[in-house]
Amino acid sequence: AQTVTQSQPEMxxxxxxxxxxxxxxxxxxxxxxxxxxxxxxxxxMILVIRQEAYKQQNATENRFSVNFxxxxxxxxxxxSDSQLGDAAMxxxxxxxxxGGADGLTFGKGTHLIIQP
Amino acid sequence: EADIYQTPRYLVIGTGKKITLECxxxxxxxxxxxxxxxxxMELHLIHYSYGVNSTEKGDLSSESTVSRIRTEHFPLTLxxxxxxxxxxxxxxxxxxxxxxxxxxxxxxxxxxxx
Numbered sequence: 689a690q691t692v693t694q695s696q697p698e699m700x701x702x703x704x705x706x707x708x709x710x711x712x713x714x715x716x717x718x719x720x721x722x723x724x725x726x727x728x729x730x731x732x733m734i735l736v737i738r739q740e741a742y743k744q745q746n747a748t749e750n751r752f753s754v755n756f757x758x759x760x761x762x763x764x765x766x767x768s769d770s771q772l773g774d775a776a777m778x779x780x781x782x783x784x785x786x787g788g789a790d791g792l793t794f795g796k797g798t799h800l801i802i803q804p
Numbered sequence: 805e806a807d808i809y810q811t812p813r814y815l816v817i818g819t820g821k822k823i824t825l826e827c828x829x830x831x832x833x834x835x836x837x838x839x840x841x842x843x844x845m846e847l848h849l850i851h852y853s854y855g856v857n858s859t860e861k862g863d864l865s866s867e868s869t870v871s872r873i874r875t876e877h878f879p880l881t882l883x884x885x886x887x888x889x890x891x892x893x894x895x896x897x898x899x900x901x902x903x904x905x906x907x908x909x910x911x912x913x914x915x916x917x918x
Contacts, residue, residue, distance in 0.1 A: 779847065
């Protein structure tokens with residue numbers, strides 16, 4: 689079975705600075721997807737960024753980028769120019785890319801605090 | 805704006821009551837899921853569905869049941885609520901190849917059983 693580990697329960701960063709959230713995972717599959725989701729106090733789960741395992745190029749979405757290291761099974765999220773609105777719980781998640789409905793496997797989350 | 809809707813948003817109910825949490829999506833997605841988020845914020849898959857008349861139990865054992873009579877509708881029922889069921893319940897859906905466009909989540913139902 690696959691597992692996702694987020695080793696940082698909480699991170700704090702000054703507004704406008706850069707922060708990196710860590711995620712490692714374990715799977716025996718070669719084809720899968722990885723995601724970062726953001727959950728603000730409203731509890732809505734919002735997709736931040738996704739990465740396809742077969743793509744070597746790291747995904748980027750505006751201020752958000754990932755460092756995907758397939759051999760090391762590592763998938764970190766970098767947030768540049770942090771803004772107050774980035775404060776939230778961040779979840780790393782894995783999904784097998786084959787058919788079926790196995791759903792997402794989540795890490796335990798990292799609580800990101802933005803200091804003004 | 806989310807195309808998956810959950811009602812109610814908040815629910816406080818007494819022990820022993822029967823409750824149904826509603827989830828509907830307008831995207832025509834085949835696959836739907838229920839996640840339970842405990843007070844420590846961990847997310848656990850409790851039910852999923854491949855499509856109409858398909859339901860499966862997830863990784864975390866749950867006393868709840870689900871049904872999928874229509875593609876767009878995936879309600880979750882607790883026959884007899886208990887304080888241990890107090891949690892946030894998140895519904896999600898995806899296309900058949902789930903990773904292509906990811907998963908869409910509803911706003912959740914925060915359930916408190918007193």
